[in-house]
Amino acid sequence: MPANTLSNEQTVAGVFDAEAIREEFPILERRVHGRPLVYLDNAATTQKPLPVLRAEDSYYRTLNSNVHRGVHRLSEEATEAYEASRESVRRYLNAASTQEIVFVRGTTEAINLVAATFGRTHLAPGDVVLISGLEHHSNIVPWQMVCAERGATLSVIPIDDRGQLRMDEFGRLLTDRVKIVAVNHVSNALGTVNPVREIVAKAHARSIPVLLDGAQALPHGPVDVRELECDFYAFSGHKVFGPTGIGVLYGRSALLGSLPPYQGGGDMIRSVTFEKTVYNDLPYRFEAGTPNIAGSIGLGAALDYLWKLDWPGIRAHERDLLSYATEQISTVPGIRLIGTAEEKVGVLSFVLQDVHPHDIGTILDQEGIAIRTGHHCAQPVMIRFGIPATARASFAFYNTKAEVDALVEGVRRVREVMGV
Amino acid sequence: MRDDLRSLYQEIILDHNKNPRNFRVLEGADRVVEAYNPLCGDHYTIYLSLEQGVIREITFQGSGCAISKSSASVMSTMLKGKTRQEAEEWFRRFHHLVTEGLGADEDPESYGKLAAFSGVNEFPARVKCAILAWHTMKSALQDPAASTISTE
Ligand SMILES: Cc1ncc(COP(=O)(O)O)c(C=O)c1O
Numbered sequence: 001m002p003a004n005t006l007s008n009e010q011t012v013a014g015v016f017d018a019e020a021i022r023e024e025f026p027i028l029e030r031r032v033h034g035r036p037l038v039y040l041d042n043a044a045t046t047q048k049p050l051p052v053l054r055a056e057d058s059y060y061r062t063l064n065s066n067v068h069r070g071v072h073r074l075s076e077e078a079t080e081a082y083e084a085s086r087e088s089v090r091r092y093l094n095a096a097s098t099q100e101i102v103f104v105r106g107t108t109e110a111i112n113l114v115a116a117t118f119g120r121t122h123l124a125p126g127d128v129v130l131i132s133g134l135e136h137h138s139n140i141v142p143w144q145m146v147c148a149e150r151g152a153t154l155s156v157i158p159i160d161d162r163g164q165l166r167m168d169e170f171g172r173l174l175t176d177r178v179k180i181v182a183v184n185h186v187s188n189a190l191g192t193v194n195p196v197r198e199i200v201a202k203a204h205a206r207s208i209p210v211l212l213d214g215a216q217a218l219p220h221g222p223v224d225v226r227e228l229e230c231d232f233y234a235f236s237g238h239k240v241f242g243p244t245g246i247g248v249l250y251g252r253s254a255l256l257g258s259l260p261p262y263q264g265g266g267d268m269i270r271s272v273t274f275e276k277t278v279y280n281d282l283p284y285r286f287e288a289g290t291p292n293i294a295g296s297i298g299l300g301a302a303l304d305y306l307w308k309l310d311w312p313g314i315r316a317h318e319r320d321l322l323s324y325a326t327e328q329i330s331t332v333p334g335i336r337l338i339g340t341a342e343e344k345v346g347v348l349s350f351v352l353q354d355v356h357p358h359d360i361g362t363i364l365d366q367e368g369i370a371i372r373t374g375h376h377c378a379q380p381v382m383i384r385f386g387i388p389a390t391a392r393a394s395f396a397f398y399n400t401k402a403e404v405d406a407l408v409e410g411v412r413r414v415r416e417v418m419g420v
Numbered sequence: 421m422r423d424d425l426r427s428l429y430q431e432i433i434l435d436h437n438k439n440p441r442n443f444r445v446l447e448g449a450d451r452v453v454e455a456y457n458p459l460c461g462d463h464y465t466i467y468l469s470l471e472q473g474v475i476r477e478i479t480f481q482g483s484g485c486a487i488s489k490s491s492a493s494v495m496s497t498m499l500k501g502k503t504r505q506e507a508e509e510w511f512r513r514f515h516h517l518v519t520e521g522l523g524a525d526e527d528p529e530s531y532g533k534l535a536a537f538s539g540v541n542e543f544p545a546r547v548k549c550a551i552l553a554w555h556t557m558k559s560a561l562q563d564p565a566a567s568t569i570s571t572e
Contacts, residue, residue, distance in 0.1 A: 356485035358460045362543060366425050374460050388461035388483060417425055419434050
């Protein structure tokens with residue numbers, strides 16, 4: 001990917017061994033309906049490597065206690081482990097400080113946090129929130145809610161027939177009424193990698209902050225938020241080979257520090273009297289209540305694991321897998337690929353003549369092949385392409401060409417079963 | 421091909437999916453109810469015309485998977501001319517068939533064309549697809565004001 005925000009081209013790519021890495025993901029040995037599992041639903045959630053499983057297990061076996069509260073030994077150790085995970089996140093994003101790393105439940109909560117706190121303080125009647133036609137519902141609905149509350153409007157960057165943002169339209173829509181731009185870094189429904197550097201540069205030229213939904217970008221390698229210069233970056237632990245129920249909001253400290261609290265409760269305060277509460281510093285001001293300690297530690301383990309991988313090698317492997325899959329599936333009669341952007345991660349969204357994706361999903365499942373079917377929480381994308389749903393195969397670095405072959409064979413079987 | 425799949429996608433189902441019967445808007449219908457499964461996007465409109473408690477016409481329009489579409493189609497062919505009570509009794513039997521499967525002591529013939537759906541209970545994720553049109557028909561019969569039936 002040339003000059004791409006997901007790549008890190010300094011190092012020469014080695015040959016990445018997907019077969020070897022599979023051994024670290026125990027679930028990949030499972031069988032489904034008597035066949036070896038072919039897990040191609042990585043955009044929905046990714047599988048977990050042993051270090052993540054061990055980290056959560058060991059936390060509960062040896063450290064379990066509440067964080068930031070106890071004077072006792074366990075609490076100190078748990079707090080240290082929790083804060084070490086924050087540092088692992090900071091490193092993976094190259095954020096300036098751990099103060100900028102807020103633990104939340106996932107991408108959805110991260111975006112809701114920004115929509116509620118930024119929206120409440122920065123949106124006035126007539127203002128505009130600019131999103132894109134590629135967004136996941138979690139980057140649409142929170143903005144709709146706050147716009148309705150504040151009398152602001154939602155404006156949408158359209159997409160072209162290949163599933164890429166219309167950057168000419170972006171330029172036109174970026175007026176001074178726009179108070180924030182919120183777009184995904186990588187689209188979950190189609191796999192499009194968006195030109196986020198250009199988006200940030202153009203928005204910043206008008207002093208408009210930008211939130212990037214990175215849920216589908218980080219599984220394909222570390223990003224550098226300082227290089228991207230984005231103001232907010234949101235992601236989910238479970239999509240980066242970590243646990244569910246944990247995610248992160250990165251916020252540039254100057255902006256994050258200017259926002260009011262999101263939820264009230266324990267830990268987010270410095271002192272409370274019935275007359276007045278003094279809020280805690282960043283990032284704790286946004287972490288009310290006992291956090292998901294085990295989840296954070298699992299996420300830290302996942303990012304530490306990813307950090308050590310050979311990313312140039314993985315990128316070459318993932319590119320190779322995508323082009324092989326695109327080529328192979330295109331040989332099946334009646335296949336139409338939805339989303340053929342110039343820059344894509346390993347996502348194949350497709351329809352097969354008039355066979356409904358739900359039927360495709362059931363038939364592939366009988367072959368042990370897990371894909372997602374439906375609208376992928378991105379109904380506006382489906383509407384744009386005039387289809388109710390797609391079948392989506394999404395790849396992670398542990399997927400192999402043999403699995404692509406199984407998918408393509410499975411899709412041929414769908415034709416046979418459905419009599420098309 | 422694997423037996424489970426053959427039992428799910430039986431000939432009758434494939435046929436009704438390809439050539440759905442009574443697949444049209446019914447002008448002057450007494451009841452018009454939408455059926456929607458937000459999870460997979462199945463979306464149908466079911467039209468009923470009733471006369472003295474008897475279903476005179478039943479038609480449908482829309483799109484969705486083979487199971488939901490063939491189920492709506494087969495239902496439409498079975499219920500024309502049936503009384504409300506008969507239609508509700510068929511609903512009850514169909515519901516039993518797709519959730520519990522064919523009982524050991526049950527004669528598949530007694531289900532008529534509905535027997536084609538006896539494989540659905542092996543596919544829990546597809547039960548909703550099979551039952552969608554039936555639920556919609558039932559609420560259309562029971563509630564003149566019903567407008568949208570969603571499976572979620
Ligand atoms: C691009 C994108 N944004 C947001 C989300 C929501 O993530 P979560 O459900 O983990 O909060 C997803 C997950 O499907 C996604 O793919």
